[in-house]
Each structure stands twice: as structure tokens, then as C-alpha cells.
Amino acid sequence: MTIDTSTRRPARTRDARPRGEGQWALGHREPLNANEVFKKEDNPLNVRDRIEKIYAYEGFDSIDPDDLRGRFRWMGLYTQRKQGLDGTQTSALSDEELEDSHFMMRIRSDGAILGIPQLRALGEVSTTYARDTADITDRQNIQLHWVRIEDVPAIWERLEKVGLGTTEACGDGPRPFLGSPVAGIAADEIIDGSPALAEIKRRYIGNPDFSNLPRKYKTSVSGHPSLDGAPEVNDCSFVGTVHPEHGPGFDLWVGGGLATNPMLAHKLGVWIPLADVPDVWEAVTSVFRDYGYRRLRNRARLKFLLADWGVEKFRQVLEEEYLHRRLVDCESPAAPTTNGDHIGVHKQKNGLFYVGASAIAGRVSGTTLSALADVVEKHGARGVRLTSYQKIVVIGVLEDEVEGLVADLDEIGLAANPSPWRRSTMACTGLEYCKLALVDTKERARALVAEMERRIPELDTVITVNVNGCPNACARTQIADIGLKGQQINEDGRQVEGFQVHLGGGIGLQSQFTETPFGRKLRAHKVSSAKLDDYVENVVRHYLAERTDGEAFATWVARADETALRGEAELVEVDA
Incomplete structure (x- = not known):
């Protein structure tokens, strides 16, 4: 039998070039997955306008799917799980079948002090619009549930009156920042990083230049020696350090993250002055935006770029292409010798005290947050910060008020002397x-x-x-x-x-x-x-x-x- 090979396709030669990873800096601008498509079609920050002008009036069923399961995340909103579905259904059902018509909402704190007005606003929003739900997350957020799309504009209005918000609390952008709960007050603090965090937030949150990153992007800035901002597992962390000549500043750690491929952050071993932290943050974030992998979602975190490049190449690109200067070398800080959850009573450097207290696994409520505002007001404290361990720290407490404050915290379910288990x-x-x-x-x-x-x-x-x-x-x-x-x-x-x-x-x-x-x-x-x-x-x-x-x-x-x-x-x- 004779086989006619005249129409046979020529054999393909294996392309030796590496497959493109969707890196913008290398010219790979065409979207390579569904998420990249909807981000290219419309900047996710624009969805707020549709929420306020359309969806809040026309209801859940009017929401475009790319907004609902995509761009809403940039506004801190995820559809929550439909009640009554057990864990066997998670992989068996589609998003549409799993989701309820209510939302989870994340409210950023970004390491800032929550005073009485902020605590009251959080409590009121929870009890009025979220069935009294509230959780403290390990990213220093307050997380609400049972939020209706019709109520979102009213929630934003109430939060924004006191300087709070939900912009980019989720999505492929700068997620909520971790800061030291005792920034500016701890007696053993190396340097106060809170001014840098506030400036990063002012410049870059809601900035379209940084709202389309390859994946989520987590930041930590802390000058406390306990490493209380979990820098080891964040994408971009500024860690308090002391240079023998220049004094206190920050080391830079990049590429940390957990999930199914856990990796610790790489320590650059540098010294960055406080005033330069926002500029360096912009440079690191720009490297991720421009060189980060966009082809596969499960390889789109900064940690995978660091794993392939190594810290030396990353630093070279950072300095030569983005900073246009060399960073100052400095030995990275050693492992801490104190616990970074700040539980208990501690003296501040100004003679006042701060008190760290624990709910159980971060679960609180709007009622609890309102009661916390009452406790803070009663004892003349300055306010509270949230921690990266699902705890709260009350700061600025007079010595004579400490005992009464601890007792009142315990009364509302926040223990300043919890068991080791709690x-x-x-x-x-x-x-x-x-x-x-x-x-x-x-x-x-x-x-x-x-x-x-x-x-x-x-x-x-x-x-x-x-x-x-x-x-x-x-x-x-x-x-x-x-x-x-x-x-x-x-x-x-x-x-x-x-x-x-x-x-x-x-x-x-x-x-x-x-x-x-x-x-x-x-x-x-x-x-x-x-x-x-x-x-x-x-x-x-x-x-x-x-x-x-x-x-x-x-x-x-x-x-x-x-x-x-x-x-x-x-x-x-x-x-x-």
C-alpha cells in the first residue's frame, strides 16, 4: 500500500524560545486570561460609578458578570456563599450557583488609628447594613457580611465621612497595608513607619497607574523589632533597621506569599530613609506591574518573578530601570526576640500605656465595635489599631485608667489577659x-x-x-x-x-x-x-x-x- 504524502503537513520544529508570560515590559500586551481581558476593557476603578448610579437602583440582577465577579473586588466587594451549601459543593458548583445575592465587604485601616468617630461609624454600618457582622482580619481590615448592593453607596458615604474606605481592599492592586499597631508609641520602636504608609495610600490607592497589577499585591511597613507586620509573607515590606552611619531606616523585603506555593520574602539588605519609602514602594510595584507574569493566574504573584530572577537581578532592575540610583547596603535585621501580637499592658515611650486585647479568632460584631468606642471614650484613650494577628490595641491610656479599661474590654469580649489558646x-x-x-x-x-x-x-x-x-x-x-x-x-x-x-x-x-x-x-x-x-x-x-x-x-x-x-x-x- 502506497501512502500519499504530498498533502501531509510539514513536521513542526519545536520552538526553543521560552513561552511568553504576559510581561508588559517585554511587549506582551495582549490579554492571556479572562481577568486580564476585563481589566483591559475597563479600568476596575470605574466600577464605582456604575454601582452608585445603576446597580444600587436596579438591584443585584442588573449587575454585569465581569463587574460582579471581577471589578467589584476593587471596591472591596465579593459575593458571599449561599447558605446551606456544604464543602462538598465548593468544587462541584459554579460561581453563579455558589454565590448569594449579598456581599462581603472589606474596610481598610492601613495601620491607621481608629478613633471614636471611626469606631462608631464601623459599628453603625455593621448594625444597620450588615446584620451586626464584623470580623477583624489578619490584614488589619474590618470585614462585613450580608451587605446588599442597594446599601453600598450609603455605607461608603458613612465610612468616608470619617476617612475610611474600601477602594482596592480586594482585586489585582495594592491590597490593604499592614502597619505596626504601636507605630509612634512603642518604647522599643526603631522607627515610626506610619507617615510613609499614609503617603503611599495618598499617592497610590485609587491611582489608575497601579490598579492593574498581575495579581493581588500586599504591603507591610513596620519599624518595630518584633516584625509585627508579617514582612516575611508580604510582596513588598519595609522593615525597621539601623545603619551604623545613617541611623534608623528600613530594609526592603520582596516576594513573600503563602497559598499553595509558599515562599518567604527575599531580603535585599539595604537602608532606605523614611522619606524615600513611598518612592521605593512605587518602584517595586512598577517592577511587578511591568515584569510580573500575566499568562497564568496561579503564577502571577511577585514571588514567582523573584523565584525565577533571584534577588540580585531584581535589585538590578529596580535600581537601574526605576530608581536610577543605587540603594545603600545594610545588614538585614535579625529574628525578633519579642512577640509581635502586642497582647497585654505595655508602657508607651511618652509615659502612657497601650493595651492589646483578643477576640476569639477575630470574630467581633458591630455591637462590639460600638461598645469599644464607648470604652475608648470612657477611659480617655486615643483610639485603637488593628493587628496582623486579628487583635486590637488600645493606645494612649493613662496609667490610672488601665485597670478599668482592661475590665471593660473583658466585659465586651476583648480579653487583655487571654489564655494562650485564645x-x-x-x-x-x-x-x-x-x-x-x-x-x-x-x-x-x-x-x-x-x-x-x-x-x-x-x-x-x-x-x-x-x-x-x-x-x-x-x-x-x-x-x-x-x-x-x-x-x-x-x-x-x-x-x-x-x-x-x-x-x-x-x-x-x-x-x-x-x-x-x-x-x-x-x-x-x-x-x-x-x-x-x-x-x-x-x-x-x-x-x-x-x-x-x-x-x-x-x-x-x-x-x-x-x-x-x-x-x-x-x-x-x-x-x-
């Missing part, structure tokens, strides 16, 4: 409202705290517990002593809520105790939500029985027997 547990939004979640988190964390306080009240050290509803690590699963990543697991032939366990991770103070900041995953080790209390008790009791003098939980994890870490080993009493 102090060190965080949780993301979870199945209650989030369309990505696979398990419940907030209520599960609250129940875990209560049960551990009952079972192991004698715990005398910090063991961080981070509860996350999915792999996206909004509650920083991988960098906790006990990190719990929610997933559906098979138990006795049925799907139930459960967690993959990460053990012995940590940043900040905890980093000095860890073998790896991302903790230890045990092969095929999962725990159902129903058995979580027993598991955590078992592991912690093994640690308490086996630890050496002063040994941290993460250090013990690195040497512990795997059966103990799996919660399978019998507990053996150890002689004192």
Missing part, C-alpha cells in the same frame, strides 16, 4: 461565607479554644493555631505551630470536614524555634473536624510531657516521634 488562634472566614471554603473555620476555632481551655488550662506557653478553610492560606496555615488546612476527607466511606495538619512552622518570634518556617507535613495525615479537639489535646500533651527546659513547641516538633505528631502514641508520664 491569644494564639486565628481563623479565616471559612464555609460560613466564603465561596472557596471547604470547611467551617470561625465556629470551629471558637469551639477548639473553649475545649482546650477546659482540657489543658495549664498551658504556659504560646502555641499558635491557624485554621484555614481551603488551600489559599488566608489565615497563614503553613507558618503556625499547628496549621490546619481545611479539606473534605473520607471517613468510613463518606465525605466529612477535616484538616491537613502542618506542625512546627512560624515567622517573627516563632521563626527562631523552627527548622523550617513552613512547618512539617506528615504523609497522608488528616484529621476530621469532629476529632480535632482530641488530636490537638494529644499532641500538646505529648509536647508538655516531653519538652526540655524552655523548649518551644516548634523545636520539639522537629525532633518528636512521628507517632506522637500523628496523635497515635500513648502518652507516657515523664518524671519531674
Whole structure:
């Protein structure tokens, strides 16, 4: 049999050139995914006008899909999860089927002080428009739920009267900034970064030149030696440092992030004066905008560019193409020796006091925020800041008012002397409202705290517990002593809520105790939500029985027997 090859297509030669990643600086301007298309078609900042003039009047069903599931994020709005859908439905249903006709709304604080007017506005908005919901997030936001599109303009008007807002609280732009909760007041502060944060916000939030980045972009500025702004896991962080000749300033750390590919930020080892921080922020952000990957969403964070380039090339491009000058070299700060959650009573450098207090896993309410305003006013405090650990810090308290303020905070559910369990547990939004979640988190964390306080009240050290509803690590699963990543697991032939366990991770103070900041995953080790209390008790009791003098939980994890870490080993009493 003769085969006619006259019409056969010539064999393709394999193109040796690397596939384009959608980098603008290299001429790749054509959108390569649906998100890049809708951003190119209309700057997402323009959606505010449509919300105020069209959607708020015509209702949820009038919203264009690209606005609803895309550009609304630039206004701090996500559709929330339809009630009654369990975690097995998360991957089975489309966004349209998962979403309710109500919104989650994020309100930025950007490290600023929330005085009595701001606290009252937050409380009123929550109770009037959001069914009294409010959560403190680990990005120093206040997060509301049950918001109707018809009420959004009224909410904005109330917030903006006191200097608050939601612009770019989500989306592919400069997400809410992390600042030190004790900026300008802590006795041990290296430098106050709050003026730089305020200037960055003034220049760049709502600026169309920076509203179309490849993905979300997270910033931290803190001059406190505890690294209380979680710089290790932010895209662009300014970290307080001291140059032997120039004095206090900031090092620059870039390319941190968690989710399914966790990476710690790269330390540039430089010294940047306070006045130059906004300009350097603009330069770093411009590198990301122009060179960041836009082809695949799951590779579009700055951390992937740093992983490919390395810190030396990044610094070269930053200096030569954007700053047009060399940065001053300076040794990067060492690991901290103090906890950065600022819980408890502390003396300020001006003789006043600040008081850090904890809700449980960040869950508060509008009623709580209004009551907090009353407490601040009653005791003559200056205001509060939110922390990157879902806590609040009341600042500017007279010594004679401290005791009464602590008692009043406790009365409204904010403990300044919490148990180690309550102090060190965080949780993301979870199945209650989030369309990505696979398990419940907030209520599960609250129940875990209560049960551990009952079972192991004698715990005398910090063991961080981070509860996350999915792999996206909004509650920083991988960098906790006990990190719990929610997933559906098979138990006795049925799907139930459960967690993959990460053990012995940590940043900040905890980093000095860890073998790896991302903790230890045990092969095929999962725990159902129903058995979580027993598991955590078992592991912690093994640690308490086996630890050496002063040994941290993460250090013990690195040497512990795997059966103990799996919660399978019998507990053996150890002689004192």
C-alpha cells in the first residue's frame, strides 16, 4: 500500500524560545486570561460609578458578570456563599450557583488609628447594613457580611465621612497595608513607619497607574523589632533597621506569599530613609506591574518573578530601570526576640500605656465595635489599631485608667489577659461565607479554644493555631505551630470536614524555634473536624510531657516521634 504524502503537513520544529508570560515590559500586551481581558476593557476603578448610579437602583440582577465577579473586588466587594451549601459543593458548583445575592465587604485601616468617630461609624454600618457582622482580619481590615448592593453607596458615604474606605481592599492592586499597631508609641520602636504608609495610600490607592497589577499585591511597613507586620509573607515590606552611619531606616523585603506555593520574602539588605519609602514602594510595584507574569493566574504573584530572577537581578532592575540610583547596603535585621501580637499592658515611650486585647479568632460584631468606642471614650484613650494577628490595641491610656479599661474590654469580649489558646488562634472566614471554603473555620476555632481551655488550662506557653478553610492560606496555615488546612476527607466511606495538619512552622518570634518556617507535613495525615479537639489535646500533651527546659513547641516538633505528631502514641508520664 502506497501512502500519499504530498498533502501531509510539514513536521513542526519545536520552538526553543521560552513561552511568553504576559510581561508588559517585554511587549506582551495582549490579554492571556479572562481577568486580564476585563481589566483591559475597563479600568476596575470605574466600577464605582456604575454601582452608585445603576446597580444600587436596579438591584443585584442588573449587575454585569465581569463587574460582579471581577471589578467589584476593587471596591472591596465579593459575593458571599449561599447558605446551606456544604464543602462538598465548593468544587462541584459554579460561581453563579455558589454565590448569594449579598456581599462581603472589606474596610481598610492601613495601620491607621481608629478613633471614636471611626469606631462608631464601623459599628453603625455593621448594625444597620450588615446584620451586626464584623470580623477583624489578619490584614488589619474590618470585614462585613450580608451587605446588599442597594446599601453600598450609603455605607461608603458613612465610612468616608470619617476617612475610611474600601477602594482596592480586594482585586489585582495594592491590597490593604499592614502597619505596626504601636507605630509612634512603642518604647522599643526603631522607627515610626506610619507617615510613609499614609503617603503611599495618598499617592497610590485609587491611582489608575497601579490598579492593574498581575495579581493581588500586599504591603507591610513596620519599624518595630518584633516584625509585627508579617514582612516575611508580604510582596513588598519595609522593615525597621539601623545603619551604623545613617541611623534608623528600613530594609526592603520582596516576594513573600503563602497559598499553595509558599515562599518567604527575599531580603535585599539595604537602608532606605523614611522619606524615600513611598518612592521605593512605587518602584517595586512598577517592577511587578511591568515584569510580573500575566499568562497564568496561579503564577502571577511577585514571588514567582523573584523565584525565577533571584534577588540580585531584581535589585538590578529596580535600581537601574526605576530608581536610577543605587540603594545603600545594610545588614538585614535579625529574628525578633519579642512577640509581635502586642497582647497585654505595655508602657508607651511618652509615659502612657497601650493595651492589646483578643477576640476569639477575630470574630467581633458591630455591637462590639460600638461598645469599644464607648470604652475608648470612657477611659480617655486615643483610639485603637488593628493587628496582623486579628487583635486590637488600645493606645494612649493613662496609667490610672488601665485597670478599668482592661475590665471593660473583658466585659465586651476583648480579653487583655487571654489564655494562650485564645491569644494564639486565628481563623479565616471559612464555609460560613466564603465561596472557596471547604470547611467551617470561625465556629470551629471558637469551639477548639473553649475545649482546650477546659482540657489543658495549664498551658504556659504560646502555641499558635491557624485554621484555614481551603488551600489559599488566608489565615497563614503553613507558618503556625499547628496549621490546619481545611479539606473534605473520607471517613468510613463518606465525605466529612477535616484538616491537613502542618506542625512546627512560624515567622517573627516563632521563626527562631523552627527548622523550617513552613512547618512539617506528615504523609497522608488528616484529621476530621469532629476529632480535632482530641488530636490537638494529644499532641500538646505529648509536647508538655516531653519538652526540655524552655523548649518551644516548634523545636520539639522537629525532633518528636512521628507517632506522637500523628496523635497515635500513648502518652507516657515523664518524671519531674
